[in-house]
């Protein structure tokens with residue numbers, strides 16, 4: 276029997292976490308496993324044991340062997356009951372995948388290791404710093420002295436995380452959420468995608484990830500804030516996106532800072548996605564409190 280575990284995720288409402296991620300304390304999650312049959316058609320089953328920090332077993336789950344055959348290369352999806360992550364620290368899991376005869380299965384694959392790291396959620400979303408007058412995070416100038424050799428991309432990302440007061444438990448996530456590629460001269464592969472040599476930056480999505488190609492003079496915390504807001508928006512459900520649209524449509528007429536922003540720079544009026552990114556990029560942690568729920572992992 277040849278069968279293998281091909282994907283392991285933790286599902287919490289509309290959010291999905293990879294194993295070993297940071298997950299806020301108190302989340303109700305379910306574990307979801309994808310397995311693939313690489314051999315002759317076979318029945319499959321799975322079992323897992325979850326233990327809390329300190330070692331107490333909290334969930335023992337057994338999915339019986341299927342009474343049908345999974346075809347060669349066919350995938351089988353298994354999802355467990357709800358589990359409340361009620362203790363901080365590292366949770367572990369031991370998974371066993373079975374294949375073969377229904378009455379005499381053999382172990383085909385297994386995993387033993389971290390499920391996730393449970394961390395305290397922020398107790399409040401109120402910013403620590405007082406709100407500056409005008410546009411809180413104004414447009415940065417073009418940094419003409421920055422070149423490929425002296426730019427420090429990690430330092431610029433950290434400046435965004437700090438200045439926008441992004442909760443520390445999400446920093447690892449954000450440091451890899453966008454693939455940033457800095458170029459003095461864009462290579463032919465990017466020009467072939469339609470990027471012009473004289474434009475400051477270009478973005479695209481592939482393989483489920485956002486990519487940013489940019490000239491060093493233009494990479495600043497504000498540009499990163501805008502791009503990461505798009506990543507955060509992608510985590511919203513269709514219903515949450517619709518709710519954001521409704522509230523944003525009202526606030527752009529009633530909130531004095533958003534009105535000021537759009538009077539100086541109307542780009543956020545292009546559509547809801549750009550409005551969502553521009554509100555975060557220029558107003559950040561001082562945006563109206565009712566909007567913060569539409570920025571997962573940024574508050």
Ligand SMILES: [Zn+2]
Nearest residue numbers: 501505549552
């Ligand atoms: Zn954008």
